[in-house]
Amino acid sequence: MRSIVPSAEVLSRHYALVSSLRAQGFQVRDRAEARAAAGDIHLLAEGELATAPARTVLLGSEGRTLAPFRDGAPARVAFGAADAAVGNGFVRALVGGPDLPTAADPESLALFALAERVARSDITVLINGPTGTGKEVLARAIHMNSARADKPFVAINCAALPETMLEALLFGHQKGAFTGASSGGEGFFRAAHGGTLLLDEIAEMPLNLQAKLLRALQEREVIPIGASTPVSVDVRVIACANRDLQAEVAAGRFRADLYYRLSVFPLATRPLAERREDIPALAATMILRHAGNRTSVPWPTAGALDKLLRHDWPGNVRELENVIQRALLFAAGDTIEAEDIVFDRPAQPVPANDQPVAKATLGNIVQIHEFQAIRETLAECGGSRIETARRLGISERTLRYRLAKAREQGEDITRAAQNRMAQA
Known part of the structure; x- marks a missing residue:
């Protein structure tokens, strides 16, 4: 099993990222107790150590930067809360390699x-x-x-x-x-x-x-x-x-x-159109996989990501990989713009507010742990959504959606219990 060793600062600032890596099968080891082991990758906040081990990913919180492992030097990823979905995907691809399974959807x-x-x-x-x-x-x-x-x-x-x-x-x-x-x-x-x-x-x-x-x-x-x-x-x-x-x-x-x-x-496995939360993470993994020897790996802009999220994906993940490879050819600078996203045929657009309906599946197990982490962090921050979103490494909009989803799930459970009682 692959292991990551996050610092206390990373655990505080990027709790959602570490939690996601754990859910994807990575062993999370305590930095204070862990001894160096082959295959371990350290996650450090930028500026924590003057000299970082070679197998280290340095995490910054400003701008858009991605520097993969090269010539024994640590990798570096910097992103703000608005780019957390793609940034977390880049970190996962650096830690696990671009060929390991990628997921973000519960x-x-x-x-x-x-x-x-x-x-x-x-x-x-x-x-x-x-x-x-x-x-x-x-x-x-x-x-x-x-x-x-x-x-x-x-x-x-x-x-x-x-x-x-x-x-x-x-x-x-x-x-x-x-x-x-x-x-x-x-x-x-x-x-x-x-x-x-x-x-x-x-x-x-x-x-x-x-x-x-x-x-x-x-x-x-x-x-x-x-x-x-x-x-x-x-x-x-x-x-x-x-x-x-x-x-x-x-x-x-x-x-x-x-x-x-x-x-x-x-x-x-489900169609890509039914698991849209996977799209930013998959796109990040594919960008890193096909970026080649570029000195600067381009980031998708909000417009490009929105275009990907609105597509209906009849070709599923294979179609997404084709689209990303085209975008890397068209991208002129350090960003992938909306016009760089070219599909094989016109998409059947998905409304921006269209969200998948909660199902009684194993995904709810992951959601329960996610909601628990949000509630605990919200309590630690005295109810401040801005600080909670910052600590979890997500945008305020994403936090509001998660909280709304938690309330909906709670209402569904209450209704189901009431129905069972009525039938009894």
């Missing part, structure tokens, strides 16, 4: 926390969700947080492989087993031995092959084409689908027994 944070918990076991996982919503990213996160992290991670797309060759590619074959088999092949199951095999677009697998996959999962062995003796395999299988497999079962296109064997622990 339900997304809850999903990654649940995936981390699932990773500790060895059960089969089924990930459902629309194309381009990060199913493979989630699968890789499960692998990297598991005991199999140092073993192979093999990802295959069942829809992209020729149906006539899929069995041989999955289970392997012996020399001469079929025309053109001039040599043997181990297959993806044996290639992933000891590690994780990701079966993407599992709904596209032919019915006759589904039965053989079921046997491989149940018996933990495969029979290569042309062989008569099974070969034991130690593989964790994660399956992904962009269609409702239960509906596929009902339509006779997917075996019910295989569905229940795969769906030991189902997870679901």
Whole structure:
């Protein structure tokens, strides 16, 4: 597990950032008690130390600055409360790397926390969700947080492989087993031995092959084409689908027994349009990923961010990455302007005041902790919203929205309790 070591000043000024990193799986270590360990990244407020360790992110509170790790020097990120959403995203990308899962939406944070918990076991996982919503990213996160992290991670797309060759590619074959088999092949199951095999677009697998996959999962062995003796395999299988497999079962296109064997622990990714709080964090991660060797990494302006938030994202996260790469090409200076944001087609605009309706999901667990932190900080600040927002590293507008959301959730809970009492 990656660790961060924040100073007391950072904990005071950037509580929301540290809390978000903890929710994304980072271990937060106490600076006074922590001994230097490989992989630790220190978070210091700018000016705290004359000489900072190399693996340090210096946090400033004025202007817009991003200087990544280079030549052994600390990274530096400076931003005000109005830029907290993007600034926190840049810090997360610097601390965890641009290829780790990124989230800021409460339900997304809850999903990654649940995936981390699932990773500790060895059960089969089924990930459902629309194309381009990060199913493979989630699968890789499960692998990297598991005991199999140092073993192979093999990802295959069942829809992209020729149906006539899929069995041989999955289970392997012996020399001469079929025309053109001039040599043997181990297959993806044996290639992933000891590690994780990701079966993407599992709904596209032919019915006759589904039965053989079921046997491989149940018996933990495969029979290569042309062989008569099974070969034991130690593989964790994660399956992904962009269609409702239960509906596929009902339509006779997917075996019910295989569905229940795969769906030991189902997870679901949501369309990007339903988790808009992730957009600034994802945009920051992608800007850092594709900025190359720029001496100054550009920041999206409020207008650019508003344009991203209003888009309907039919292509989900993949479309967002395309848009960010274009914006980096068009951006002339240190900022990404609204005119640098170019979409493939006109968007179906989302009203500025449109907010997702609260759902009774694991995301509420994260929201409860968030509301608790806001209430405690508000009490410490004597009810001052300005000081509370400053300490939490968010804007006053965001603070007002969070408080309103907390009240709405409380009213929903009260109404639900009243309804239960009336029914009783």
